[in-house]
Each structure stands twice: as C-alpha cells, then as structure tokens.
C-alpha cells in the first residue's frame with residue numbers, strides 16, 4: 035500500500051516522488067510505502083491550514099465538538115482493525131494497541147464535550163455600568179509532531195484539543211508509524227473535518243518538522259519525542275516566538291517500601307517496566323527498594339520475568355513485543371554494557387533475543403540490574419527499552435530524594451500501605467504524575483499529562499490543561515455607561 039499526504043482536503047503524492055518503507059519490527063515485513071516529503075509539501079500544507087483557519091475559527095465550538103464526537107464513533111467501530119494495524123506497524127502487543135486506540139476514543143468524546151464547555155469567566159469591573167469577561171480564543175495553525183510509541187493516542191491528545199479550540203493543524207507523524215496517522219486523518223476526513231483544517235505530511239524531522247518550526251505562519255508547536263530534539267524544537271520555534279509544548283520522556287521510578295503488598299508491587303513493576311517493551315515515556319526503569327525487602331522483591335521479579343514470552347504482538351500468548359528498530363536494539367544494548375562497566379549486577383537478560391522465530395525482529399530480553407547506585411548512567415538516563423535497575427535504600431526520605439535527583443520528572447509511584455508515608459510521597463515526589471499502589475503507567479485522558487524539569491517546558495497535555503495550551507485568553511470590557519470611564523483613575 036502506498037500512502038499519500040493530505041493537503042487542503044486532497045490526497046496527494048509528494049512533489050519529489052520519493053517514498054520509503056514502513057516496516058513491521060517483529061518480522062521485517064513491509065507494511066506500506068510512505069512519502070518522504072519535501073519542504074515544498076510542508077509549505078503547501080501550512081498554506082492550506084492558514085487559509086482554512088479563517089473559517090474554522092468561526093465555526094461554533096459545539097459544532098467542532100460534534101465532528102470530534104463522530105470521529106470518536108468511527109474510532110470505536112474500527113478499534114479492532116486499527117489495533118491490528120498498530121501492532122503490525124509498531125510492535126506493541128494487541129491488547130496494548132487496543133488500549134492505545136481507546137485513548138484516542140476517550141479523547142475524542144472528552145474533547146467533543148469541551149466544545150460545549152471551554153469555559154471562560156466573567157468578573158465584576160471596578161467601574162459602574164461596565165461588564166468584564168475573559169474568553170478563550172483560538173490561536174492559528176498548530177504544527178503537531180508526534181512519536182511512534184503511541185501512534186494513535188498521542189496524535190489525538192494534540193489534534194483533538196487543537197481542533198475544538200478552533201485551530202487548524204499540520205500533522206507530521208513519526209516516520210516509523212505512518213499507517214496509523216494515515217488512518218486517523220482518513221477518519222477525520224470521513225467525520226466531516228473541512229478541507230485544510232487538518233493536513234498530513236509524511237517525512238523526515240529535519241525537512242518537514244523543521245519547516246513547521248521555522249515557517250512564520252505556524253503559531254503553535256506541540257512536540258513529543260527525545261530530550262535532545264525537544265531542546266532543538268524549543269530553540270528554533272522560540273526564535274519565532276511560537277508557543278511550544280514539549281513532552282520529552284522520563285526516568286520513572288517505582289518506590290517499594292517494606293510495608294508494601296509485594297504481590298501487587300511485582301505486578302505493577304512488571305507491567306510498567308516491560309509493557310510496550312519499556313518504550314513508554316512513562317515506563318518504569320528504576321525501582322527504589324527498601325533494604326528490608328530488597329532480596330525478596332528481586333527473587334520474585336526474577337521468577338516472573340523468566341515467564342515473560344516474547345513474540346509477535348498479534349500472537350495471543352505474547353507478553354513482550356519487539357523494539358521499534360535495530361537502532362533501538364543497539365541503544366538498549368549499549369546501556370546494558372554501560373551498566374556492567376559501572377559495576378551494576380546483571381541478573382537476567384542483557385542481550386537481543388536469539389530464539390528461532392524472533393530472528394527477523396528487533397527483540398531484546400527483559401533485563402534486570404541489581405546493586406545499582408543512584409548516579410549510574412543506567413539509573414539516570416532514559417533507555418527506552420526493557421531494562422530495569424534496582425536501587426537499595428534505607429528510608430522513604432532517601433527514596434524520594436533519589437527519585438527527584440534525575441533530570442526527568444514525568445511519573446513516579448510508591449507501593450506502601452502506610453497512609454502517612456503515602457501522603458508524604460504525594461507531597462514530595464517531584465513529578466507531574468504520581469501513582470499510589472500502581473506502576474508508573476496508565477494516565478487517563480481527562481487529567482493533565484506531563485512532567486517537571488527535563489521532561490518538558492511546563493505545559494501539560496490532556497485534561498482541560500490541553501485547552502490552556504491550544505487557546506489564548508481574550509479579556510473583553512463592555513462599557514454601557516455612555517461616558518468615558520478611566521480604569522484606575524475614576525474608580
């Protein structure tokens with residue numbers, strides 16, 4: 035199948051005629067051919083979005099919301115088919131792919147409702163016979179740049195609030211997951227999004243993404259990806275005074291106290307460390323464990339890790355799918371080598387999987403390091419793979435301090451049954467998301483999503499926080515006194 039760009043309501047070939055292959059990471063099969071678009075394609079899409087903005091901003095927000103409601107209905111009908119395609123294109127196991135589509139469905143219905151809310155406020159004026167209110171205004175053209183690890187959820191977190199708030203969109207999805215982006219935009223078209231309101235341009239970051247960052251007709255950039263690229267995005271888009279939202283990953287920790295329910299902790303750790311093969315921004319890659327239960331927890335984890343089955347995500351018995359590509363395998367493996375050089379103890383895993391049946395895919399064995407100290411690179415840098423590091427502590431205070439020491443601040447979790455410890459952790463864990471007695475993944479779409487410090491630049495996605503990013507405030511003063519009233523002077 036040959037995918038096309040979607041510009042100004044037309045499905046079009048890239049002007050340079052260049053394509054590349056979209057590959058199934060579990061077996062190397064080609065899923066689709068994808069445009070490698072040029073700057074010209076990106077500029078045409080931006081022009082179409084700027085033109086369409088003139089009308090879209092005036093469409094009543096409840097009407098914009100109704101279109102999103104239809105999008106939600108179609109996503110729901112096609113959930114199974116979309117999830118299957120996602121597994122083939124990206125590797126995550128089918129049930130997780132279905133969850134990824136479900137996030138898109140949830141976001142569609144949630145943002146559809148925001149069309150009838152998007153509340154501003156009224157407030158008394160300091161002057162008589164004068165009315166004051168604050169309303170949310172649209173901004174313009176949003177450049178949406180998304181990663182491959184949540185091929186449906188993350189684009190919907192960005193595109194749906196952008197649209198309901200009255201902005202138009204140029205969408206540049208990750209090169210690794212074009213098929214799901216294509217399916218999403220086809221659904222937006224089918225649901226009645228007018229021509230030019232959403233445009234899709236496939237291609238490389240340095241070409242298509244860069245054009246979005248530099249073109250003055252783009253007002254907003256919403257980006258999820260690596261910390262290094264995020265800094266580049268902030269710099270280049272900041273130069274043009276664009277509003278920029280960045281979500282740049284994590285080094286998320288689970289804290290396990292000596293009073294924890296250990297069965298539950300083991301379940302939570304395995305799910306958040308090895309689900310999606312560790313390729314979530316929210317994935318758990320550190321466990322900070324009280325010395326009283328350290329050995330016991332390690333043994334239980336090892337026992338359960340030995341049972342994890344690797345395979346194609348469409349095979350029902352698979353627990354852990356492949357990494358996204360060969361480069362990811364090399365990166366993960368280089369961290370395993372670093373961990374060994376640093377003196378951490380490799381307990382299990384630590385190499386690409388070599389079983390028959392996995393040879394053509396990018397599989398890596400779930401890996402556990404123990405005797406990890408808090409400042410080792412494996413304990414501070416984002417690995418984005420199935421590698422878990424176990425750190426020993428003597429107290430909750432020490433655990434929290436270690437959690438907060440890294441540059442990332444997305445998600446954290448604590449397993450404890452002591453209400454005092456739990457509330458201390460809620461107060462002191464310096465991350466944007468905190469879980470109690472659950473792993474570090476599983477954010478719901480109606481709460482703010484994002485993190486502190488190196489995880490981003492202070493914005494939040496999802497929830498009503500998404501509208502704060504995709505709209506700006508307009509303060510309106512209506513004077514019905516019939517005379518000149520001077521604020522601060524006549525009051």
Ligand code: UN1
Pocket residue numbers: 137183184187313314315316317474475476477478
């Ligand atoms: C991501 O990894 O970038 O909380 C998104 C979670 C999912 C979203 C993760 N709902 O793990």
